[in-house]
Amino acid sequence: MKLRKSLFAGFFAIAASTLLAGNTLAADVYPNKPVTLVVPFAAGGPTDAVARLIAVPMGKELGQTVIVENTVGAGGTIAATRVARSAPDGYMIFIHHMGMATAPALYKKLNFDPMKDFEYIGQVVDVPMVLLGRKNFPPNNFKELEAYIKANKDKVTLANAGPGAVSQLCGLLFMSREGVELTTVPYKGTGPALTDLLGGQVDLLCDQTTQTVPYIKDGLVKAYGVTTPKRLPALPNIPTLDEQGLKGFEVKVWHGMYVSKGTPPAVVNKINKALNVALNDPEVKARLAESNIEIVPPAKRTPKGLQDHLDAEINKWGPVIRKAGAYAD
Known part of the structure; x- marks a missing residue:
């Protein structure tokens, strides 16, 4: 043994x-x-x-x-x-x-x-993200956006870059937290979705900062909030969605x-x-x-x-x- x-x-x-x-x-x-x-x-x-x-x-x-x-x-x-x-x-x-x-x-x-x-x-x-609106979208800040969505939820369109895209997931989380179902418009990529937002064909889009910061700074789109826990150095005047009431809202690529x-x-x-x-x-x-x-x-x-x-x-x-x-x- x-x-x-x-x-x-x-x-x-x-x-x-x-x-x-x-x-x-x-x-x-x-x-x-x-x-x-x-x-x-x-x-x-x-x-x-x-x-x-x-x-x-x-x-x-x-x-x-x-x-x-x-x-x-x-x-x-x-x-x-x-x-x-x-x-x-x-x-x-x-x-x-x-x-x-x-x-x-x-x-x-x-x-x-x-x-x-x-x-x-x-x-x-x-890579942080920003919730964006078309330039001529009526709401000017996040509180106005929430009120507008509740009053016009059947008319508001939310673009995304297609099934599984981070923009879609960000939109799903936003709708879930707000308790609404908006009309979603899927595209074959973020490029065409952003193009239509800039052209005013859709109302909202959640997109990455890698390509949206210049448009925000030039006033070509409205920025309602960033999806990070803290404000971004590149966009210091844009509040986070968390600090505007969506506690714990965080989407990073x-x-x-x-x-x-x-x-x-x-x-x-x-x-x-x-x-x-x-x-x-x-x-x-x-x-x-x-x-x-x-x-x-x-x-x-x-x-x-x-x-x-x-x-x-x-x-x-x-x-x-x-x-x-x-x-x-």
């Missing part, structure tokens, strides 16, 4: 040391070839812009080229499935926005599980970075270090600030920070989406 226990103890000790040695070896040799950073949207969009900006300094830190590759379709689920099924070696990294959290509720059939099929690298950036499940912890740590080096780069900071994109605090730029945030966001958006019946094709 003692001999058997001794043999088992020896076996587990060898297994543990082998695993530790393998993990250390993985870190020592990784990466020895170019790394692919998968973006689930077309080139030129906000997520793609962030990816291309941080890819260069990440590559310098890793000692290999980081190649940005766009895998487009189905709201990012095609790219997510591709990365989830890739080899767990750290050579295919995935960057995705909050769609990672909304996909389980939006899609009736999903080929990956955000909470089970990935290792988490860390959060990356947040947050981004996270992932690799496939089973990637060695040492490799995950290397990628995480490269991400943090990139986000601390002065040029990266300046470029992101110019686009009104916020780098998340260091505590969130960790595997646990991303895992906890993803879990909270899934629980936040799932009920909103299911209640509205806002399913994607």
Whole structure:
């Protein structure tokens, strides 16, 4: 009996040391070839812009080229499935926005599980949003907007960039908090939705600051409130929706970075270090600030920070989406 226990103890000790040695070896040799950073949207969009900006300094830190590759379709689920099924070696990294959290509720059939099929690298950036109205829309501030909606809810139109878009989710949350159902007008992208808002064809739109700040400053649209807990440096005179009565109202287009499940912890740590080096780069900071994109605090730029945030966001958006019946094709 003692001999058997001794043999088992020896076996587990060898297994543990082998695993530790393998993990250390993985870190020592990784990466020895170019790394692919998968973006689930077309080139030129906000997520793609962030990816291309941080890819260069990440590559310098890793000692290999980081190649940005766009895998487009189905709201990012095609790219997510591709990365989830890739080899767990750290050579295919995935960057995705909050769609990672909304996909389980939006899609009736999903080929990956955000909470089970990935290792988490860390959060990356947040992009704030603003609730906008057309230039000649009667309400001039948020209190007037609430009163106008209650009196004219059957006539007010709320644009969005299509099923699953953050603008749609922001609109759903707004309607839920206000207890109204407005006429929603889906578009194939934020660009055409914003164009029609500027042209006065629709009344309201919740959109990202990356493209709306110039229009707000030029008075081409009305801004009723920002969707962040605090006011934005770029729009210091625009109150938050939270301070105007919608307590806890927060919608940010947050981004996270992932690799496939089973990637060695040492490799995950290397990628995480490269991400943090990139986000601390002065040029990266300046470029992101110019686009009104916020780098998340260091505590969130960790595997646990991303895992906890993803879990909270899934629980936040799932009920909103299911209640509205806002399913994607």
